[in-house]
Structure formats: C-alpha cells, structure tokens
Amino acid sequence: MTVPEVLTPGVSAESERRVLVRIRGVVQGVGFRPFVYRMASSESLRGWVRNESGAVTIEAQGERPAVARFLIALREQSPAQARVEEFVVTELSPGPCEAEAGFVIDVSRQQAVPQPAIPADLATCDECLEEIFDPQQRRRRYPFTNCTRCGPRWSIIRRMPYDRPRTSMSAFAMCGACAAEYDAPADRRFHAQPIACPACGPQLRLLTAAGQPLAVGERALRATTDALAEGRIVAIKGLGGFQLIADATRAETIRALRARKRRPDKPLAVMLADLTEVQRYCRVSPQEAAQLTSPAAPILLLPRLETPDGPPLAEPLAPGNPYLGVMLPYTPLHHLLVRDFGRAILCTSGNVSDEPMAIRTDQAIRDLGRIADRILTHNRPIVRPVDDSVGHVVGGTFQLLRRARGYAPLPLRMAQTLPRVLAVGGHLKNTVAIGLGREVVLGSHGGDLDNARAVEVHRRAVEDLLAFFDFTPECLASDLHPDYASTRQAEHWSRQWGVPLVGVQHHHAHVGACMAEHGLSGPVLGIAWDGAGYGPDRTVWGGEFLRCEGARFDRLAHLRPFPLPGGDAAARQPRRSALGLLYVLGYCRPGPPLDTWFATSELRPLLQALGRPGLFPLTSSMGRLFDAVAALAGLPWRVSFEGQAAMALEFAVEPDWEESYPIPLGEGMPAQADWEPLVRAVCEDRAAGLPLSRIAAQFHNGLAELALAVARRGDCPQVVLTGGCFQNRRLSERVHRCLSAAGFEVFTHRHVPPGDGGIALGQLWLAAQSHKESLHVSGNPR
Numbered sequence: 001m002t003v004p005e006v007l008t009p010g011v012s013a014e015s016e017r018r019v020l021v022r023i024r025g026v027v028q029g030v031g032f033r034p035f036v037y038r039m040a041s042s043e044s045l046r047g048w049v050r051n052e053s054g055a056v057t058i059e060a061q062g063e064r065p066a067v068a069r070f071l072i073a074l075r076e077q078s079p080a081q082a083r084v085e086e087f088v089v090t091e092l093s094p095g096p097c098e099a100e101a102g103f104v105i106d107v108s109r110q111q112a113v114p115q116p117a118i119p120a121d122l123a124t125c126d127e128c129l130e131e132i133f134d135p136q137q138r139r140r141r142y143p144f145t146n147c148t149r150c151g152p153r154w155s156i157i158r159r160m161p162y163d164r165p166r167t168s169m170s171a172f173a174m175c176g177a178c179a180a181e182y183d184a185p186a187d188r189r190f191h192a193q194p195i196a197c198p199a200c201g202p203q204l205r206l207l208t209a210a211g212q213p214l215a216v217g218e219r220a221l222r223a224t225t226d227a228l229a230e231g232r233i234v235a236i237k238g239l240g241g242f243q244l245i246a247d248a249t250r251a252e253t254i255r256a257l258r259a260r261k262r263r264p265d266k267p268l269a270v271m272l273a274d275l276t277e278v279q280r281y282c283r284v285s286p287q288e289a290a291q292l293t294s295p296a297a298p299i300l301l302l303p304r305l306e307t308p309d310g311p312p313l314a315e316p317l318a319p320g321n322p323y324l325g326v327m328l329p330y331t332p333l334h335h336l337l338v339r340d341f342g343r344a345i346l347c348t349s350g351n352v353s354d355e356p357m358a359i360r361t362d363q364a365i366r367d368l369g370r371i372a373d374r375i376l377t378h379n380r381p382i383v384r385p386v387d388d389s390v391g392h393v394v395g396g397t398f399q400l401l402r403r404a405r406g407y408a409p410l411p412l413r414m415a416q417t418l419p420r421v422l423a424v425g426g427h428l429k430n431t432v433a434i435g436l437g438r439e440v441v442l443g444s445h446g447g448d449l450d451n452a453r454a455v456e457v458h459r460r461a462v463e464d465l466l467a468f469f470d471f472t473p474e475c476l477a478s479d480l481h482p483d484y485a486s487t488r489q490a491e492h493w494s495r496q497w498g499v500p501l502v503g504v505q506h507h508h509a510h511v512g513a514c515m516a517e518h519g520l521s522g523p524v525l526g527i528a529w530d531g532a533g534y535g536p537d538r539t540v541w542g543g544e545f546l547r548c549e550g551a552r553f554d555r556l557a558h559l560r561p562f563p564l565p566g567g568d569a570a571a572r573q574p575r576r577s578a579l580g581l582l583y584v585l586g587y588c589r590p591g592p593p594l595d596t597w598f599a600t601s602e603l604r605p606l607l608q609a610l611g612r613p614g615l616f617p618l619t620s621s622m623g624r625l626f627d628a629v630a631a632l633a634g635l636p637w638r639v640s641f642e643g644q645a646a647m648a649l650e651f652a653v654e655p656d657w658e659e660s661y662p663i664p665l666g667e668g669m670p671a672q673a674d675w676e677p678l679v680r681a682v683c684e685d686r687a688a689g690l691p692l693s694r695i696a697a698q699f700h701n702g703l704a705e706l707a708l709a710v711a712r713r714g715d716c717p718q719v720v721l722t723g724g725c726f727q728n729r730r731l732s733e734r735v736h737r738c739l740s741a742a743g744f745e746v747f748t749h750r751h752v753p754p755g756d757g758g759i760a761l762g763q764l765w766l767a768a769q770s771h772k773e774s775l776h777v778s779g780n781p782r
Contacts, residue, residue, distance in 0.1 A: 018047075018061035018092040021074065025085035026119050026410060027056045028162040031148030032082055033105050034190040039073045040103040041185065050106035051161035060103070061094055081119050081149065081295060085413065085439075105191060108161035118153055118162055120406050121239050121386060123297035123330035125150035127188060132332050133339070138177065141218060143333035144202045144380065148192045150295065154409055154444075155240040155386045156194060159468060164193045168381040175200035202380035204333075207361075209369040220376060221333075225340040227374045233257050235350050235364050235372035239331050240386025240405055240444075241357040242350025242364045244372060245271075249343055251314040257346070258316060260371040262353040265640045267318035269299045269325035269388070271347040273338045278302070278326050280310040281344075288393050296406025297330040298389040313344055322651055327388065330405075349387055354450050356457040359385050384464055385457070386444050394729045394748070395736055401727055401753050403431065404445040411439035412751060412761065415519030419771050422473035422493075423764035424462065424486040426506065426756045432462050433760035434471050435768060440516070441465065442752065442761055449485040459489060476501045477767035479509070479759070481534035502767040506533025507544040508553045510722040510754075512762030515548065518747050522549030525556070525716040527707055527735070529725035530755065531571060531623030531642055540564065542621025542723075543673065545710045551769035557671040557710045559625060561618040565606050574627035574645040575637035576606075580619075581628050581679050583610045597637045622703075622725050625675060632682050633695045643724065650728045653700055654693035660701035665709050673706050700731055704738040711744055719744045724755035 023032075028051050036049040036058055045062035060070060071089065078084060128145045131137045139145045146152065156168040164170060174182060178197050181189040189195050196202060198217075206220035207213055215223045227234055231253045233246045244261065246253045248270045258264055272278050275289055282302035284292070292300050301323045318324055327347060329335040338345055350368055351357045358364045359382040364375050390402040400407065418435040425431050430446045443465055449455050465471065478490035480503040487503075494501035504512070510533075511526030526546040535541040543559030563580040570576035575597035582588055588607055598606070609615045626646035631637040635648045661678040665671050678699070685695055711719055719739055726732045732748065739746045752758035 015063065016061060016094040017064045017067040018059070018094040019067060019071070020090040020092055021058040021060070021071070022055055022088045022090075023058070023074070023084055023086070024055045024088075026081070026083035027078075028160070029119050029153045029157070029193070030079045030081040031188075031190075031192070032056050032079055034148060034185065035077075035079050036074065037103060037105055037185055037190070039070055039077070043067070043070050045070060045103055046101070048104050048106040051108040051163065053109075053160050059092070061092075079149070081122060083119075083410070108163050118157055118160070118409065120296065120408055120410055121153050121155050122150045122295040123328075123406070124332055124335060125295075128332065129335060132335065139197055141221070141336060142196075142198050142201070143204060143221065143331070143336060143378070144194075144196050145332045146192065146194050146196070147188045148190065149188065151192075151194050152239055152380075155382055155384060155405075156380070158383055162193060167193055168383050169194050169196070172196060172201055172380075202378045204376060204378050207365070207375040207377060209365075209372055209375065211361075211365040211369070211375070214374070221336060221340070224374065224376050225337060228337075228341050228345070232373040233260070233371060234374045234376055235358075235368040236333065236337075236376040237361070237364070237378050237382075238333070238350075240382060240384075241359045242368060244346075244348050244350050244368065245337070246346045247341075247343060248313050248317055248346040249311050251316050254314050254316040254346060257348075257371065261348075261351075263348075263640075265319060265644060267321050267323075267325055268346050268348050269327055270313060270317060271327050271329060271334065271338060271345045274328065277310065277344075278328070281305060281308045281313065282324055282326060285393065287396070287398065291391065291393070291398055292326070292328055294406075296389065297328055298391045298400070298406055299325045299327045301390070301392040301401075302326050311343060317346060320648065320651070323392075325390065347388075354448060354454070356447060356453050357385050357387055384444070384461070385446075387447075389445075392729065395733050397748065397750060399748065399750055399754070401755070401757070402429070402445045403442060403752055403757055407751070408444035409441045411436070411441050412517065414438050414440060414516060414765070415521075418764070418768040420471065420474045421477055421764045421767050421771065422462070422466070422471070422475075423477040423760040423767065424458075424490045425760035425763070426479050426509075427481070427484045427486060429753070429756040430458055430486060431757050431760045432458070432465060433764045434465055434469060434473070435764050436469065436471070440761060440764060441469065445757055455485045455489070458486060462489075473497070473499055475499060475767055475771045477504055477763035479503070479534065479763070480505050480536065500771070502763075502770050504763045504766050505536060505541075505553070506759070507541055507723065508546060508548065508766060509759045509762030511546055511548050511553070511720050512766040513752055513758040514720040514722045514747055514749055514754075514762075516761055516765035517749060517751055520718060520720070520747065522547075522718075523716050524548050524718040524720050524747075525711055525714045526553070526720045526722060527710070528723040529622035530723035532568075532619070532621055535620075540617050540619035540621055542619060542623055543625065544620070544723075545670075545714065547714055547716060548720075551766055551773055555670040556714050557665065557669075557673060559620040559622060560672040560674050560676070561620050562675070563610055563616045564619045564621075564624060565610060565616050567617050570624060570627070571642040572639050573637070574631040574635075574639065577624040577628035578631040578637070579606065580610070580616070580624075581632075581675065583607070585676060585679060587683070593632070593637075597631070622723070626725065628679070629682055629695075629699050632679065633686055633692055633699075635692070643727075646725070646728065649696050649699065650730050652692050652696040653730050654691070654697045657694050657697035658701065659694070659698050660705055661698045663702050663706045665706065665713070671710070671713070673710070678702060700734055703731060704734040707735045708738050708742055711739055711742070717743075717745055718747065720747045722749065722754050722758075726754045 507528035
C-alpha cells in the first residue's frame with residue numbers, strides 16, 4: 001500500500017531541519033517507538049517519540065540530510081507487524097527541542113478519541129523460540145517469554161495508549177534484569193510492555209479438575225505432559241482463553257472428550273510441532289505454509305495425505321473429513337508442551353458446546369472441571385476472550401472462516417468515511433463492529449447467542465469496544481429478525497441512548513460485508529446462500545440473488561420456497577427438509593425413505609401439519625436444500641451440527657464429473673429457481689444406483705449453472721459470492737470459475753468470513769449508507 005504523506009509547510013533554517021511526524025495505523029505494540037528511537041539515534045537527531053491515542057507522534061531535529069534519511073527509514077523500514085495508514089510530516093522552525101541532549105521515548109498521552117492502533121496478539125517469534133530452548137538463557141523454558149515482535153496484545157490491554165500500566169501485566173513489577181532490557185535501545189525488548197521472566201513474571205499452576213493444587217512452574221509443565229501421555233484431558237489457560245488438549249493419537253481419549261464436551265461429530269483441530277510435521281500429514285501449498293507460519297498463526301483447513309508419514313491420528317479427531325484443521329504452536333507454553341510431548345496434540349476451545357469460552361480459572365473449574373482431568377492455569381489475567389482464528393485457501397486466495405486471534409482488532413480500511421455506527425451482528429457466530437472514520441473495527445468471534453451466558457458475553461463485548469475506543473454511536477444496526485438476542489439488545493440501547501436503529505436484512509448484510517471489504521458501491525449481483533435469514537415477507541430466506549446498490553437492494557431471484565417441518569429443528573435433521581420437498585412433490589407414500597427416517601408416530605402428525613398451510617415456515621434456504629439432497633442421496637438424515645450434511649455432500653463429489661442437474665429459472669421478478677426437476681432426478685438416480693459421488697457432483701454443478709443463469713439475466717458485471725454455503729470449497733470454486741469464464745468480475749470474502757461472522761461488517765456498512773442518505777435500508781421483498 002502507498003502511504004499518503006502530508007507535508008505541512010513551515011519555517012526552515014539553513015543547516016538544520018525540525019519536523020513533527022504523526023503516524024497513524026497499527027503502530028502501537030509492535031516495537032514502533034523503539035524503532036523510531038534507534039533510527040533517530042543513528043542519525044544523531046534530537047527530539048522525542050511518544051504514543052498517543054491511535055498514533056505515534058515524533059518531533060525530531062538535526063542536519064537536513066540526516067532528517068531526510070530518517071523520514072525515508074520511517075516509511076520504508078518500519079517493524080514487520082506495523083501497518084501505516086497515514087504519515088503526516090509538518091515542518092517546524094528549528095530551535096530547542098524538549099530533549100536537546102539527544103532523542104528520548106516520551107511519556108504516552110491520552111488524546112481525543114482512541115483509534116485502532118493496537119495489533120492483534122502475535123505468535124512467538126523465532127528469536128524468543130530459540131531463547132526458551134537455549135540452556136544458557138535466563139528465560140529457558142519460560143512459558144511467558146515475549147518481546148516487541150511477539151506475544152499478547154489485544155488479550156491483555158485495558159485501554160490506550162499501549163503501556164504496561166494499562167495492561168493486565170500491570171500487577172507484575174519488572175525485576176532488575178527485565179528493567180535493564182526494557183531500557184536498552186539495542187535490545188529487542190526495549191519498551192516491550194509484556195516483558196517478563198521467571199523471576200518477576202506470571203507462573204504456571206496445575207490443578208485437579210476440582211481446583212486443588214498439584215504443582216507449580218516447571219513441575220506443573222512436566223506433570224501436564226505426563227497427564228497427556230496417560231490419556232488424560234487437560235484444560236490449559238492459553239493466550240485469549242482456556243483450551244482443551246489431549247493426545248491426538250488416542251481414540252478413546254478423544255471419544256471421552258467429545259462425550260463430555262457434547263460435541264459428537266464436529267471436527268477438532270490438531271496442533272503439530274512445526275511445518276515439517278504438518279507436511280507429514282497434509283498437502284501444504286506455499287501460500288498455506290505462509291499463513292500457518294505467519295504471526296497470526298490461524299487454524300488452517302488442509303487436505304489430508306492419503307498415506308500420512310507420521311504416527312496415525314485418531315479417527316474421531318475429524319471423522320469422515322478429507323481436511324484437517326491444523327495449527328502450529330503460537331505461544332511459548334504451546335511450544336513447550338508440543339516439544340515435550342513429542343506427538344500431535346488435539347487442541348480445541350475451552351467450553352462446553354454452545355457455551356462461552358472460559359477465560360478465568362474459576363470459570364474453568366466450574367465449566368471445564370466436568371470435561372478435563374487436569375487444569376493448567378496461570379496468574380496473568382485475560383482482559384477479553386480471543387478464540388483461535390480459522391481459515392482456508394480457496395481458489396488460490398486465503399479466506400478467514402472465523403476472525404479472532406491474530407486478526408482482531410486489526411481495522412478494516414473502507415473506501416469512504418463512515419458515520420459512527422455500532423453493528424451488533426447476527427445470532428450465530430456473532431461478532432460486533434464499530435465504524436471509526438474510514439476504518440471499521442470488527443470484534444473477535446463471539447459464538448452463538450443461544451443462551452443467557454452467551455448473550456451476556458455479547459453485551460460485554462459491545463461495551464468493551466465502546467469503552468476502549470471511547471465510542472459514542474450516532475446510529476445502531478441490527479438484523480431484521482425480531483427475536484434475535486442481538487436485535488433485542490440493540491432495540492434496548494436505541495431507546496436508552498436515543499439514537500436511531502437501522503434493521504438490515506440478513507442476506508443484504510452478507511452482500512454488504514463483501515462490498516465493504518472490496519470497496520464496491522454497486523450495482524452488484526449478490527449471491528447470498530446460507531441456512532436461514534429473516535425475510536421482509538416473513539418467510540425464511542437463504543437462496544438469494546440480490547441486486548445491491550448503496551443502501552438498497554432488489555430481490556432478483558431466489559429458490560422456490562418449500563415448507564420446513566419443525567422450523568429451526570430442520571437444521572440438525574436433514575430428513576425434515578427432505579420431507580418438505582417430498583410433500584410438495586406428492587412423494588409422501590409409505591415406504592422408503594420416509595419409513596427409514598421417521599417412526600409412524602412421528603410422520604403422521606408432520607404430514608397432517610403440512611396439510612395445513614401456515615403451520616410451518618416457508619423457506620428459500622440453500623442450506624436446507626443441501627441438507628435435503630444429502631438425505632435423499634443416502635447420507636445421514638440426522639446430524640449433530642448445522643452444515644454437517646452439506647459438508648458430507650461436498651466431500652462426496654466426484655471431481656471430474658461434469659454433468660449437472662437442471663434447476664430452471666422462472667420468469668418475473670423475483671424469479672424462482674425451481675428445485676423440482678433436481679429433486680426428482682436425485683430420487684430417480686438414487687433408485688437407479690447412481691453413485692453418491694456423481695449425485696453430489698451433479699448437484700454442485702447445477703448450482704453453478706443456476707448462478708450463471710441469474711447473473712446473465714441480472715446484467716451486473718460485478719458478482720459477489722457470500723453466505724455460509726460459500727464456505728464449501730468446491731461450490732465456491734465451481735461458481736467462481738463458471739462466472740469468471742463468462743466474463744463476470746467475481747468477488748469473495750478474504751478478511752471477514754463469508755458466513756455469519758461477517759454479518760456485522762455488512763450491517764455497519766449498509767446502515768452507514770442509509771444514515772448518510774437519510775433513508776431506511778429497504779428492499780423489494782417479493
């Protein structure tokens with residue numbers, strides 16, 4: 001990115017030059033002030049550098065050539081984790097500086113409104129990693145080793161500017177040795193705010209599941225690896241919350257964890273020692289390797305090798321899944337555990353399914369004591385929960401599926417200045433967002449709002465963002481669904497604060513998120529496919545083709561609606577979606593597959609209710625169509641998590657099979673995409689014995705052809721692919737390829753998830769357009 005430099009003229013002298021430099025962006029917590037100090041000192045400049053709210057400010061004076069070289073170095077040699085958005089140079093009259101004897105790091109100042117200047121938490125750097133395994137170093141095997149290039153940031157800071165007293169490290173007074181490093185300009189820990197060592201920093205404690213102490217320090221670490229070797233489950237306090245870890249090669253241990261966590265089938269991630277170890281189990285492209293080893297260190301979904309070259313991973317880790325969620329160690333504690341244990345470690349969020357992640361030891365004892373056999377904790381407080389990020393490479397592009405550690409709260413740069421909008425997100429995979437000028441801060445992944453605890457975590461996440469950035473919204477944005485907890489909370493705040501609330505249709509928000517990410521103003525064709533979203537016509541939308549421009553949308557086309565027996569219950573029972581389709585087609589005679597899916601006592605009342613219009617919601621959901629086709633094709637008709645049936649259908653696809661099922665597009669606006677020929681063909685092919693792989697391929701191929709048909713009719717050269725269905729790698733690549741070949745410019749998500757984790761950005765962006773245009777976000781609900 002080309003950083004804009006703004007020069008403000010002033011008075012100059014012949015031999016010396018004095019400048020005031022203000023640098024905005026992600027410039028705190030990345031070693032920027034120490035970098036400035038070293039550059040200024042190397043040029044014998046006089047002056048100071050300090051953190052301010054959302055910026056680093058510098059005043060420097062010296063010989064003209066030296067100042068010129070200094071400014072070039074600031075622009076071209078800044079720390080790797082810095083992200084400079086604005087570089088303003090003001091010429092001053094040469095004269096006495098505040099520190100005539102040399103250059104100093106000045107006391108930080110809190111000014112105006114804080115801006116997003118803090119980086120996300122950073123994975124352990126190579127220098128710190130080498131240090132913790134060097135017997136000659138005083139931080140040998142210290143689990144909290146860090147420097148200006150790595151370590152905790154967002155998970156420990158309480159307020160800006162970023163200085164130790166404003167972090168959860170404030171309770172730990174530096175020892176003499178750490179203080180000397182902190183004050184030494186040549187040291188990489190020069191002004192490293194979380195600096196610590198065994199003598200003065202946080203310490204480990206190992207507890208029983210009931211909270212009774214077992215060991216501390218190095219003995220706690222050794223006892224933890226012994227527990228893993230014995231097949232025990234351990235809850236560990238990580239960077240942004242507790243995690244559950246276990247031996248990834250022991251099937252019985254993983255089955256026990258699944259039963260206790262109430263997560264019977266959803267894939268679990270594995271932590272491997274290094275990239276070489278990952279390549280023993282998975283195919284890894286150069287781009288994927290770069291993401292894995294980046295300071296963000298996300299969980300990456302990688303294709304498994306058919307014949308791995310390492311100790312076999314247990315089948316219950318990711319049953320029936322050709323991909324493996326892989327992460328590398330990203331804290332010294334993780335590195336020590338993986339190195340000491342010597343095998344792959346299962347690593348998953350420290351919570352009971354559908355509950356918030358624990359961040360305090362008392363929470364871990366209360367919630368995780370029912371799952372873990374041991375609890376490894378420490379005394380560095382976690383200020384806010386930060387879960388692990390998840391991503392994959394699709395079509396050659398890295399795409400986040402869960403935006404959290406390593407990415408939050410890095411700001412997203414917008415194409416235009418936005419009003420001060422607070423967006424509260426959706427109901428599932430919730431995130432919240434605030435607009436700060438031309439930047440949007442998207443909070444860390446917060447999970448589903450299905451219970452009181454989760455709703456309370458959501459409320460605190462909003463209040464945390466508002467307080468941290470001293471943010472007073474002039475507008476609120478929420479989903480249109482009146483029963484979402486996030487919507488109800490937004491309504492409460494709207495009344496309490498006296499600010500307008502803009503309701504944004506769910507799929508419009510999906511499209512808006514991608515438009516905001518790419519700086520698109522429209523018109524675009526937004527193809528938004530997911531499980532469910534409240535429609536203005538009070539039906540359940542989900543297979544949508546929207547023409548979007550500014551704050552407005554028109555519904556160009558959608559899937560033909562069908563009844564959804566049991567409503568939300570269908571998300572985990574594909575048989576219900578299939579029943580809705582079969583009922584419309586008149587295929588509800590006794591016999592297979594209905595007598596396989598339902599007992600007579602279940603089926604009879606469902607059929608009776610289907611015969612009474614209005615008892616069950618109508619839906620145009622692509623996610624539910626995926627579920628129905630999966631059940632009709634012979635895949636499991638009951639699942640334990642939403643999307644499981646669709647994933648199985650994706651994984652079943654025969655890659656080189658090019659035939660497709662017909663999904664004719666009707667006339668009018670909105671046009672209906674008729675699934676009836678598709679469903680009839682699936683039933684016939686299943687009865688004729690066509691392999692599942694070909695049924696799955698023909699379904700995916702048919703959807704790509706449908707997308708192309710609507711795009712040609714919609715006459716928008718730019719097409720956005722969004723919604724949870726486009727987490728399906730095969731679908732996303734097939735639709736993208738089909739549209740691109742026909743000359744359309746196709747946009748997909750990169751920095752925010754295509755699923756509901758990106759909804760808040762879309763809500764904010766569309767509400768901002770609405771607020772600026774002084775109209776409501778509205779659309780054609782036909």
